[in-house]
Amino acid sequence: MKDYEIYSLGDVILQSGQKLPQAFLAYKTYGTLNSAKSNAIVYPTWFAGQHTDNEWLIGPGKALDPDKYFIIVPNMLGNGLSSSPSNTPAPFDRANFPLITIYDNVQLQHRLVTEKFGIKKIALVVGWSLGALQTFQWGTSYPEMVERIAPFGGTAKTRPHAQVVFEGLIAALQADSNWKEGFYDSQPVAGLAAMGRAYAPWGFSQAYYLEQLYQSEGYSTLKAYLEDYWDQVFLSFDANDLIAMLRTGINGDISATPEDNRNFEQALNKITAHALVMPGSTDLFFPPEDNAYEVKHMPNVCFQPIESKWGHCFGIGQNEQDSLEIDNYLKQFLQLG
Known part of the structure; x- marks a missing residue:
């Protein structure tokens, strides 16, 4: 419900x-x-x-x-x-x-x-x-x-720098061969995972990674954190929906x-x-x-x-x-x- x-x-x-x-x-x-x-x-x-x-x-x-x-x-x-x-x-x-x-x-x-x-x-x-x-x-x-x-x-x-990052997230997703110009038959899972990897260094700070603060979230290694969290984080969303929201952000003013x-x-x-x-x-x-x-x-x-x-x-x-x-x-x- x-x-x-x-x-x-x-x-x-x-x-x-x-x-x-x-x-x-x-x-x-x-x-x-x-x-x-x-x-x-x-x-x-x-x-x-x-x-x-x-x-x-x-x-x-x-x-x-x-x-x-x-x-x-x-x-x-x-x-x-x-x-x-x-x-x-x-x-x-x-x-x-x-x-x-x-x-x-x-x-x-x-x-x-x-x-x-x-x-x-x-x-x-x-x-x-x-x-x-x-x-x-x-x-x-x-x-x-x-x-x-x-x-x-x-x-x-x-600002322009954030616009460039958002464009990079879109590009990572669209590089999936299943993207099909947005008219995919099934979700471009590899692209969604790549978007997560591209987001990861921007979502948290250098100190967060240097001090391994992701361990407080239950991830013992950086590899586990990237694979088990960031590679999965966007998989519950539709790819076109994510791009629509990113374009809203790119044009934010x-x-x-x-x-x-x-x-x-x-x-x-x-x-x-x-x-x-x-x-x-x-x-x-x-x-x-x-x-x-x-x-x-x-x-x-x-x-x-x-x-x-x-x-x-x-x-x-x-x-x-x-x-x-x-x-x-x-x-x-x-x-x-």
Whole structure:
């Protein structure tokens, strides 16, 4: 039995001008919306993540406490649960699936929040990695609606270096002879495994590997870690779905809208919500320096790097120390007036 709900959006015109027919968002909620509809938190998913992957930050006594808040976790478009290449009918299926932007994701999430639940104010939008990019987009697109944003492990724009890494992941997958231009008969398993190997050095830091911190995850050797974890990590996903999400990341830019016309600093300045920006100190995808530039152009922000040897993956709940630190900062942040 599925543990999520579907919100149907009808035919949607995307930021690119293309149509996504019969679009839908898969989402899960935690807690109860109060009578004033003032306790909503939106917590988008990330690349290759689904709502269950966000649950490490949700629970009684945590910052995202379902006894206090109504937490909405919308699944990112392309992740196999919301509209994706793998579940969209022809002729927009598989490799014909249109480009989805961060802006598209947030526009449809806004419809879910307002149309389905009648929410006019959001207490917090929070997210990691591409979820952080969606969090920034919420802040600049709906400054009157969002009271707080807390992006961690992600930036408001994907910089060229990260774009190159994402393109490399796509190339690794597509090198599989079974890829067949995206119209494969069965999943390109060798390509999916190669994507995992290509991701491995970027997901975690040099110190993580040097100090063999993967042993805390139950892998005795580097060889076992690569073969038993990274070679397997993407096999549960459809290849076209992964590429759709990576292309969303490659094109990530909160200022790529008609209103801002790629004036990045202008888009950042429109984020008037209280902001808590938490980069990971050793993140190779979204280094702290990129966030440090961004916060200079945000009017109401706290910049709080997280010291961690877990690289980009400091934000997925695997390392208890990092998880507690993120949760504690979020608790303090939610107490702000």
